[in-house]
Amino acid sequence: MKNIFICLMLLVTGFLISGCSNDKKQQIVDVYDKIKARDKIIVGVKYDTKPFGFIDNNQKISGFDIDLAHLIAKYLLDDPNKVEFVQVTPQNRILALNSGQIDMVIATMTVTEQRKQVVEFSRPYYIAGQAIMVNKDSDISNVNDLKNKKIIIVLGTTADRNIKNIAPESLIQGYRTYNDAFAALKNNRGDALITDDSILLGLIDNDKGFKILSKRYTQEPYAIALKKGPESHKLLFYIDNALNNMENSGELKKLKQKWIEN
Template identity: 30%
Template structure:
């Protein structure tokens, strides 16, 4: 009961008074004074950021922005989303045009020299999308097919290596756009399409009569939010808010989005030894 009593007592401290302890130029203080959070993101990449039938911006990245707004203002609607080109994800943070970028951004050492990354909020990977009526719809069947197995993938310097990591003997068809990668599968010119794991789960859960998750993923890549360097008060707040939303006592927003956009229930969290 001591923990609950302490938590209740802390709510008597206003966010404004607490934020006054932050550095004068911290985004934490700026956002609270402004009364809303400004998030840079995209609008054309389901399931991360896209417009629904009502013209509303939705997706997993959008939910992460709303989680931060709830943490700041106890109101997930107090957020302004600024749509930006992927090339502006870092510049808009470093020039203070946005408070944070949440835009399916892969964490790496090179980018970490320019910005702070939040803790990861999703582990992306490469996965295989197949057709539900195909005899070779599972990974085991694709692997057994050897050199007869054909796989489409977006053209890039690592395409052959990426596919052959999971299917060493497969024929690799490099294609110019993601839409055409999927079209090659739909027209049965290939047996599988190698795309992002999130794309596989989104399409297979939304269109089970059209797409199938072959059950194999590899090459883990961490997605994190981008913040301006040097603002440790803001970075600490973002990290703690994300951690609470994913592993603590306020997981409703994250869990609902994970199920909505990836078609899966998040793993159960068990009280006891921390696993974050």
Template identity: 40%
Template sequence: MVKSKSMYAVWLSVILLFVLAAGCAKTDGPQTASAPGNDQDALKEAKGDGPLQRIKNKGKLVVGVKTDYNPFGYIDEKGNNVGFEIEMAKALAQDLLGDANKIEFVSVTGTNRISYLQSGKIDLILATMSITEERAKEVDFSEPYFKSGVQLLVKADSTIQDVADLKGKKVIVVPGSTGDLGIAKQVPDAELVKLQKTSESVQALKDGRADAFAQDNTLLYPLAGSNPEFKVVGKPFAELPWAIAVRKGESELVDWINANLKKWEDQDYFYELSEQWIAPKMPKEFNPSDFLRRPKK
């Protein structure tokens, strides 16, 4: 537990640094066009018409989620949204609206999730979203709930062993993902093949249109487990915490989300979800305490 507690402190430090950096960026020059909207939100909040009340008024929580990211958010054989983050979203709806079914799931990708949020199409993003300095300029983040690192999915007979072997190779990435940003930075000589969907990425790797697929290891291990023609290689890199994102200035929503995250941590709810959704699909050395929030002991 000491390791988990230390890791959690590091997560919070990362958030603080990003928030401070984003805040400083705002003061360097004219306010952006979104500033008046934020002022209006603050005014509505003062009048009792903040984001929580608006969600209550419409009677449902609209959440941007992944639909191709097993085990966090995907569509099962019955056509239902399921996964680790789906259960988190339902628990939020239960807390705010008294009914876990008063929720609408909107499928998002790494390239459209922020625009969906800013346009009001969704209330929040709960979609394997890691905290970065650039994203913190566009959205407000909750405290983290999970941490993942990027690794490589390759064919079982591939000689690629780590990112250093990707020079001059074709590497599949999801646009806007941590893998996309990490590979571009670490291996500028790699040729990026940008595909939106996991299914497309897997098929491209099978067809030989690329040499590797760089993505969060929590997605790659389940893929390798169900596709023996693949294996996961390399040490994790670009390790960043995941958090829930809301529109800029919606502090009431952030506080409510953080209160739920703390409650779930104390109840060890994240571990329960991990045992149900993640652990069965990860290698034996997977230790939940290295990746998610656990009770402080």
């Protein structure tokens, strides 16, 4: 009788484990298939990062990353307008991605080894470099002048991490958005602002009271981020193919000319 009871318990346990395994498999939904069924991509973008993602004078979301998202929609769904934008920040974009709120992040997101542990990255679509912006009358001319100076960064960005190597003896002030960081610099709450050169160019586009120092201290490859896991591998394949086609066709070059070089 005891042996029969043990056998029954093992049998039940086996069924439970098998059921849990099957449930787990059923929960994995391929992201590309989900997009095709929905007939729309949902993209996390920034709203405060001119010229990549910002609200223009007509109160519409615009920029390099926005145009890129439309091109991705064209390649995946044959229609550049089949895209929905969701605002993300450096602090919440990975959470929004891995929770399934969005399909992808196209938001000046730099590829790093640390981030590769939690998201899938496409091939890069743009290479930026971190630079220093100061008041045009500032006596700061290079990184050596940042000792004991108040340096402004945006929290959750690669500048947040790199500042410790670039200017280890500086005094760091972190802000949640680029607009807040630039406002702090304009109000003399800091001596310099460090972030990607392409973003700095957007900040001073309509404000000529500041200058960007010539040296670049890093290379920042921007890529499209997807949810970590096998459910994103098919989508990653199609996105990489789309980016390769955009490069070969000159579409990526046109985006750079439109938003960066002008």
